[in-house]
Amino acid sequence: MSELTKGEFMASYRDMVKIRRVEETLMDVFSAGEIPGFIHVCIGQEATPVAVCKNLKESDCIATTHRGHGHALAKGIDLKLFMAELFGKKNGPCLGRSGSMHLAYKALGIMGANGIVGGGIPIATGAAFASKYKKNTDVIVCFFGEGSAGEGTFHESLNMASLWKLPIVYVCENNGWAEFTSQSVHMPIKDVADRAASYNMPGVVVPNDFLEIYAAAGDAVERARRGEGPTLLEVKSRRWHGHFVGDAQKYRAADDIEGARAQDCIARFENYLFSNNLLRPDEAAALDREIRDSVSQAIEFARNSPFPDPSELTEGLYA
Amino acid sequence: MSELTKGEFMASYRDMVKIRRVEETLMDVFSAGEIPGFIHVCIGQEATPVAVCKNLKESDCIATTHRGHGHALAKGIDLKLFMAELFGKKNGPCLGRSGSMHLAYKALGIMGANGIVGGGIPIATGAAFASKYKKNTDVIVCFFGEGSAGEGTFHESLNMASLWKLPIVYVCENNGWAEFTSQSVHMPIKDVADRAASYNMPGVVVPNDFLEIYAAAGDAVERARRGEGPTLLEVKSRRWHGHFVGDAQKYRAADDIEGARAQDCIARFENYLFSNNLLRPDEAAALDREIRDSVSQAIEFARNSPFPDPSELTEGLYA
């Protein structure tokens, strides 16, 4: 893992704030009925996508989940393209066919969110297989939640990845909730990372802290790039809001929500940056203004973009 | 686990020899073309079914696999009924519809062999769920091979069983081979039992030895019966013959086969019984004669039994 420069610290901070502002804005815009379908925001979990993706090259790939906005943004997708897709517009990278839940952008190795819990894990593993097969050095990161670790594909994929020493990092964002069900209700263990032993791969647990995630992910990515095989990295993440936007979280105790908010990964990182003179409050404020602007512009762009034409409905099913 | 009486030792020995004689006879009969389909014999692995089932009550259930003759016999199925089903005859418990690969006998809790690797694991788990739901004390034993531990259902089932403390014992007969593929080719770990940690359940490894299996299974069954939940018990078993009858094992080194034969669980148990004066060679010989007789009779019975009538083909699909 390489040391971060001041610029990289700033960029990381900017990405985290960007994700939060995007999600906050999306909550409003979605609640106002401007976006169809469902959206799942990752507020409270911004450290993971950014800290992990800061270790990646452009040609490295990621596979993500229904809660995938942060991952796509951290991997660098253009905000306008991103928004256009979420609005279902024709100029989204998926032509408005995927929306939030299946967003993909090949040019940056964003292999797709997935509407099927656990569905993306073997796909990411296949991308890692391809990387090894082609003898290139691309690493794949597979994001998923602790709920997904209940699916058989989790087991099957990690087994194969370790068996074949595939260049992949499995990042489990354990936010304690699978929809409306808390971890203790669906899992008899505390740390998903413990399951790494079943596959003879390293299992690592880190808190919801940018620096720790960055370091652990860096080790895992380097290990993968060296051809030494996969790592299961678990982040003890927190979900601030409901499973999807509109979920009133009636099933959730108030102090669990407060506890999650108290563990704000952005505030924590900000404090670190401030106290280490890597960022000044005025810089932060300027960044925030800039981000808010670009988010507004992206929303405007998406709003004003055309929907696909019904005549295009059946286009491109087969190559 | 209870101490075995002399009679129980004898009965266990008899069951193990019976399984071997049955399998040997089936190899001949199948090779002669008398039985359609596939059969998978468990020669070399006889200790497990017998040692495990000796810990069970009649109302306890077992779910088994394609290599399930030993389990059904150890659970006590009548040899004639058993043979009739394998021959596809109308008086088999499954009316000749299942044959070897799906043999079931409800009256003794033999919930079925399964043609789908990993298919029986959640079914057995469901039986354990029912036992707990009904608040009875029945324990379920789920047999499977190490190859099956690659399937997602293994993972999903063990997770649920532990979560809900279901009365089940998962018995993995690790014979080192999944069809024509050896364990190291499909699994990055040595002991399947290590996977128990993923589910917060005890994982136990025992050698292919009747006494050790009996003791470990006894502990696991008692634990389950006490409501303390599942155990993953792995037996380092050995497959003497091919995957199915007719498989010439070209993929297998001669010394692996010799090594398997050298670890004969029956000879080992016999020695123990002889040297502890629990069985005399003449008694063993008499038992063997008796078994051979009953196997011949069962084969004759099956041979002479009628096939189901084509007119019955569509009967009983729905209850």
Next chain:
Amino acid sequence: MKEIRYLWAINEAIREEMERDGNVLLIGEDVGGPGGSFGASRGLAERFGPERVVDTPISEAGIMGLAAGAAVCGLRPILEIMFMDFMTVCMDGIVNQAAKLRYMFGNQYTVPLVIRTPAGGGLNAGPQHSQCLEAWFAHVPGLKVVMPATPYDVKGLLKSAIRDDNPVIVVENKALHAMKGNIPEEEYLVPIGKADIKRSGSDVTVVATSRMVHESAKAADRLEKEGISVELLDLRSISPWDRDTVFTSVAKTHRLVIAHEAVKSFGTGAEVAATVSEEMIHELDAPILRVGAPFVPVPFSLEKAYLPNSEDVYKAVKKVLERIL
């Protein structure tokens, strides 16, 4: 009579059957405390406790096999698969296990098991949350498949399904969850395998399922104003399906249109059309037309253009009336 929403009718059916029979239980993801992803099991965990309303891990294949195992051991599990699209993760348990256990084990076991699953579009949930896959299950001997289109039918059919000793797949339609309708105060059942004649008519038979029943009714209204008399059948059960009622109707109208939301090609409509052209082609005065979804995944933002609707039924009816043999 009382007015009730489709979703709440599901809830009532489960509640009544769980009251009646202690072996009936509900199992699935988020079905317990949270009351289910769509709210169908609201209040049931409070009423019956976590032993009988069981929240599971996200393990559809495991739960499905588990339900089959529990069913052969005497329980009567109702399994919720949150979206029909997720049936893809548990096909083995349904198709190779639950559907076959009874027959392949020589009728030793019964498998009283219900899978409730919401299908279809209408929520802009996109390609992996909007499919109608009933044709797969109808092709599998040993399963029953019903597709209730109204609050009345979903309650009555779900109760019948729970009492049935065979695996029954109850396909709900998400777009119908909020629909209101009248049901009796007292208990009732709707038999599996019986179609419902929604309206009598003489010019053309429209056989529809689920949401398309309502779209077809709209089309029939419009056609009526043009003097065209539609006989509308709600098939309700797909497997087994009510050949007699369809045949009787076609013998009367001599024209047939079939409408479902699933992809048209290789959908259930093909079986109805094929059976009619096998058994009573001589009765037909026109081609049999099918209305169904186009041959693409359900796109996120073009969902509306994608979904078959009353206009499509209207056009199909007009077409079978034009093209006299």
Next chain:
Amino acid sequence: MKEIRYLWAINEAIREEMERDGNVLLIGEDVGGPGGSFGASRGLAERFGPERVVDTPISEAGIMGLAAGAAVCGLRPILEIMFMDFMTVCMDGIVNQAAKLRYMFGNQYTVPLVIRTPAGGGLNAGPQHSQCLEAWFAHVPGLKVVMPATPYDVKGLLKSAIRDDNPVIVVENKALHAMKGNIPEEEYLVPIGKADIKRSGSDVTVVATSRMVHESAKAADRLEKEGISVELLDLRSISPWDRDTVFTSVAKTHRLVIAHEAVKSFGTGAEVAATVSEEMIHELDAPILRVGAPFVPVPFSLEKAYLPNSEDVYKAVKKVLERIL
């Protein structure tokens, strides 16, 4: 020309395509050193090494998703699913992922992927090892499905499938594995989507797939002796299927029988029958009859009574010739 067995034709197709394109690889259980459960990949691991002929754990769902992921990253995996019945364990990867990836991601990706899988009875392998499930996959937009019935076709279609940029399911029939037939020495392809006119005739069209092509040919021989002229079409591809060739034939014979080994109800024959009764019912002089398996699982010892055969085709043809409209 040379004579070759069906199984070995598969082997040749894979071998040739792996020679041609380094991105083609074979993956599945026991496909490596052991050469596959049925022997289709014998010698390939020796030839191409374990990187390109990959033995996997028993993890169909994992392998399927893995193959999809590898395919979108530029490889061209051929995945062996040992028995078609095991497709039940990997439906999500096929249906929700491989089939949809291209369309739902706005055509950014291609998914060049082949699933080879042996279907059908004939080995007395019982209810969980004998099914024909092609109808499921034909109902899924984004997939292609072929069912070669001869050594010639399996080689040519498998090669086309490997070169196709879409997921293609190649359904073999276990009972055909040992069949011998002639193929050219030189390279050839069989296009996906084209039926094969096995014999020309004038009285009745029989549309058959896979093993039932041969059963139908037997029936046609017998019928010929009775003066009945059968036009026999081997559909070869199920999705897309060759409507033109079927339509042309039916326009000539005015009678249609469809034969497949899968369960008749809701099988692929229904789509062919429904399409014909939609597009050209006016051409028909008789009901469209379908021959398929009865509505039960494949029983172990009554397999022979279960499987549709030439006698069934014979009877169906006689029946459509009797019942003139």
